[in-house]
Amino acid sequence: MATKFKIKKGDQVMVIAGDDKGKTGEVLQVLPKKEAVIVAGCKMAKKAIKPSEQNKEGGFANAEMPIHISNVKKVEA
Incomplete structure (x- = not known):
């Protein structure tokens, strides 16, 4: 079962790991089944x-x- 996340669509987030580390952007979509988000x-x-x-x-x-x-x-924006 998918869990609830504190991050919602429209929130400002910062990438803390991976190739885009340090970039910030708005959450375009939350994918609870994959436990993932799509960031602009x-x-x-x-x-x-x-x-x-x-x-x-x-x-x-x-x-x-x-x-x-x-x-x-x-x-925090």
């Missing part, structure tokens, strides 16, 4: 996009990846 501007990855009706070209887009909840701490 942190842990960016290139995602391939297939061509479709809306996007004829396809290509690559940058997207934020989840960060484990233990690797972030809440920052």
Whole structure:
């Protein structure tokens, strides 16, 4: 069962471990089942996009990846 977290969507957090250590950002999404959060501007990855009706070209887009909840701490804004 997923646990409750003290970090909520919209909170300001600082990454305390990993490649983005020291960066701060807003929590865009909380993933309780994965025990992770998605932070704006942190842990960016290139995602391939297939061509479709809306996007004829396809290509690559940058997207934020989840960060484990233990690797972030809440920052007072």
